[in-house]
Amino acid sequence: MLHGFDPIILARAQFAFTMSFHIIFPAFSIGLASFLMVLEARWLWTGRDVYLNLFKYWLKIFSVAFGMGVVSGVVMSYQFGTNWSVYADKTGPVLGPMMAYEVLSAFFLEAGFLGVMLFGMGRVGKPLHFAATCLVATGTLFSAFWILSVNSWMQTPQGYAINDVGQFIPVDWWKVIFNPSFPFRLVHMVIAAYLTTSLVVGGVAAFHLLRDRFNEEARTMFSMAMWMAALVAPIQILAGDAHGLNTLEHQPAKVMAMEGHYTSHPDGAPLILFGIPNQAEGRVDYAIQIPKVSSLVLKHDLNAPLAGLDTIPRENWPPVPIVFWSFRIMVGLGFLMLFLGLSSLYARWKGVLYEAKWLHRYALAMGPAGFVAVLAGWITTEVGRQPFTVFGLLRTTQSVSPLAAPAVGSSLIAFVIVYFLVYAAGLTIIARLMATAPHKGEEGPAHGQPTRSAGITPASAIGPTTALAGE
Template identity: 50%
Template structure:
């Protein structure tokens, strides 16, 4: 592998976007969670929702700021490393990014100050409106970014002039390109799931440290139920997105599944080490005759393999394993949701034990799944920036290897310092618990297993039958 300007530019963009996407994936879901908490506080008057809001809004502010900064850095690279891409596709991509600023960024900028600093300065209704506007703004921002990226995956509604430049012939077709609906749903669900995993992890850690309070117990219940409800929907959305990719990007699907040969009745490859030199899978473990069924295709339908796309397919090993990491993280999060809901039903979710250790570890799974999914999406598009039309090597700026290497080292150094400091601070806020005096966790909840799910409030924080909880092995 030669580390030339092209590869280093791709690595630099991948490095920057991998850091950036962590923050939108978290803030989109967290903004919705804050709107939910404030709305429930206004509706029910329960202080537990107010305390949740005031606790998590501090983390939201820091994550939002870091997301904006990393996003600005990412956009600059279009002019430094990918000037040809910007020049050729600017008439299509540029307006979409401009709409994101006009509709989403302005909305967020207008109401973010009220949301963060207006708690004691404006009325409850206006403050709740500001929170909702910020939450809607984050979703609108994702809409335009996903529209632009999806157009690069499945381009339509455009033409190319005599100079090779793209221009839009129908902006509705550009925006609502074939892969956009499924990918937007998939990304939004990923954001909600990622946030739920973090909130569950924070509550679990507070429980293990015996800093459990009413908001701690409430956030664990809300997070567990979110995972339980949304993960099946996410699996369905992923299947939908895969079906679209099969139709428009067959080489990507072949790389995901590790299919080299074209034919009907494809197998489902569970484990393998794809080897592009021999164009085979080493140490393959597969289930014969299941691949077509998983894709929702007739058993006798022919599916193209990678050998039909020699020189035109993505790096197989990276795409193959990134997909499996994403799926593995998703299944683990589904398991956490089922486990947490079961313990809630049993009345034992507040007792420190194995579930809480698993939930703490699960706090990173959403981020890992998001990054892995984006690797599948972006690397799976190679060797094109605009799929099937504009190759990546034709999108590069006239930069030298030394220039890109220097900037990459600078980015890695600065990001390592700033990112580490910001994330460590957010983790400390999330895990240190709430401002008032911590209480010992109850031994069991005040209801029998199978009874309607009870409420959690500040007046019923401790079950005074004694003890601070037992291990899960003693339940």
């Protein structure tokens, strides 16, 4: 049945499918770990039980989300050895040690202190428990550091040499780790994680405020989430702009695809708002555009020339329609997040932050927006790198394992079935936890109180991962 399919397409589809399920959990757990750290810090500082209640409430959700991220991360490593063994062999001397550093730093912190964070409250002193929470949050950031360094090296490789058998070998670890796109990608992803978490927290709080606007815990977390959205959304837009300029310098074809610039514009390029990219004809049909604004955004000059894909061999073009639309989804959601933050500031100024149902409904609708934006950003980054796994050096067709289509297709079908069953169960648990209103009687052991079951599922950690090779 699968003999007529291209095994490369199936391998890429399998990675894209599993990666799409995986990336949303690290994006959430990175931000949620830091949120838990802030909640516990504020409880210790103020002594207010509302922060302790919220800590216990979100700790349950964190444990499930973190465990699902860990399990799905294992699958990513599995695929490198099965579908992408040639890629793993050629890049292993560079990427292998960096993945090991992620385990040695992030894994040790997370696995070593996660149990204390989940089950230690009431069993250890307040300083030790808070230290464990801080170290788990730090571990998630270390994990993001190393994984994004790996991914960034694949986008902008530096500090390497190629040996006699075609393997990439490191010659300057500083350049390998801190490659040109890494600082921009790290800042952009970490802010995205914080923004994603703030939208989820704000959406859950809004849901409960619509049912009971006097719920103190819901009011507190809604206020905290809206402050984060108001402060971080504009910063993310600026960080995204800086990241885009860096991408223009090092991966111009990706930016050309994002902008829909099939042809060069010597006297200023238009900003194409919408249209239908025509890959075969090399144009954007039915384009709605603003003259010269793209040059203003990318070069800060209305009349600055911008090269198009007509300056690049067609065999090196990325799939423009996918990149074009995923980029617009990400940017559009970014501006909706900004408007949410500004709306919350207006409601706070008017003194109706907890009474404005229109704002609560807006925040509830935006709850999943961070996940969609993260997925759209990942698609833009990884599909925009095509047709390469290591940009400009190793093509996707040269990276795949010598497998037949039935072997890859059968594992893809198995993954689809298992993922929908397992993740449906996990997401159902998370949704039920979120649907339960936080209150002063929140279960879970408090310092100096008898220990009671908090309903927390144990999770072993190997460190959450983000996008590696989007093929």
